[in-house]
Amino acid sequence: MAAPPDDDVLWARGLHYAYDGSPALQGVTLGIREREIVSISGPRGSGKTTLLGCLSGRLLPAEGEVWFNSVPLHTMGRPARERLRRDRFGWIGSEPELVPELTAWENAALPLLLNGTRQRAARTAAHEWLERLDIGDCARKRPADLLQSQRQRVAIARALATRPAVLFADEPTAPLHQADRLQALRTLATAARSHDITVVLTSPDPAATATDDATGAALVDRCVALVDGRRATSLPAADSEGSAACSLSV
Numbered sequence: 001m002a003a004p005p006d007d008d009v010l011w012a013r014g015l016h017y018a019y020d021g022s023p024a025l026q027g028v029t030l031g032i033r034e035r036e037i038v039s040i041s042g043p044r045g046s047g048k049t050t051l052l053g054c055l056s057g058r059l060l061p062a063e064g065e066v067w068f069n070s071v072p073l074h075t076m077g078r079p080a081r082e083r084l085r086r087d088r089f090g091w092i093g094s095e096p097e098l099v100p101e102l103t104a105w106e107n108a109a110l111p112l113l114l115n116g117t118r119q120r121a122a123r124t125a126a127h128e129w130l131e132r133l134d135i136g137d138c139a140r141k142r143p144a145d146l147l148q149s150q151r152q153r154v155a156i157a158r159a160l161a162t163r164p165a166v167l168f169a170d171e172p173t174a175p176l177h178q179a180d181r182l183q184a185l186r187t188l189a190t191a192a193r194s195h196d197i198t199v200v201l202t203s204p205d206p207a208a209t210a211t212d213d214a215t216g217a218a219l220v221d222r223c224v225a226l227v228d229g230r231r232a233t234s235l236p237a238a239d240s241e242g243s244a245a246c247s248l249s250v
């Protein structure tokens with residue numbers, strides 16, 4: 001078994017995954033460099049969520065390898081994988097999934113408290129992230145009293161508060177209105193770059209994650225296109241127009 005390249009924080013080779021015999025991933029190979037922000041794009045059902053699940057250790061591929069910093073996830077027992085996910089990885093789903101009984105800041109602080117961070121430090125960090133995401137004034141509200149877009153920002157704050165080595169985000173802006181999407185993506189990208197967090201996110205539309213319309217700066221470093229559970233060799237020209245960061249998918 002060949003070792004993964006040294007400069008890849010995350011490396012997957014020949015991933016296959018099937019649901020009840022129906023293939024979702026068919027031999028995907030992908031390397032992610034440290035501090036890189038990578039967008040995985042593709043049409044509905046192309047395998048984006050499944051790939052994110054395999055890369056993050058949530059799903060075990062039927063075939064293939066996944067390495068994090070030269071540690072093999074695919075041969076790891078479940079408790080070790082769960083520990084690694086808790087300690088080093090962050091996850092943002094397309095639905096916020098907050099604890100309804102806890103306030104916004106308590107939700108954002110939860111992973112820190114579970115990791116043994118003192119309550120005061122966890123509270124400060126949670127408040128700071130809520131402020132950065134422009135929902136500081138919602139800190140004492142419970143999820144039921146928040147808009148869906150505010151709940152998703154709390155989920156983003158919760159994922160960033162632990163400063164994970166790798167943050168996985170499955171269509172993180174899906175519940176947001178168009179106007180909020182860019183702001184949330186910009187915050188995510190800025191936070192990741194300033195805190196050396198590697199990000200792997202999924203998006204149905206590569207152009208949506210490519211550049212910040214306001215500044216022209218690249219939001220992601222690279223786009224990887226999936227079609228029918230396989231890596232596409234290039235994006236259709238229409239998708240790559242005006243999107244320098246994503247003009248080549250591989």
Ligand SMILES: Nc1ncnc2c1ncn2[C@@H]1O[C@H](COP(=O)(O)OP(=O)(O)OP(=O)(O)O)[C@@H](O)[C@H]1O
Binds near residue numbers: 042044045046
């Ligand atoms: N839990 C499941 N049970 C059965 N089939 C599934 C399950 N999850 C995904 N699939 C199927 O696997 C394939 C890949 O799905 P996946 O969700 O990974 O794609 P996706 O690109 O993320 O799609 P979407 O944009 O709709 O979320 C699809 O054909 C989907 O129907």
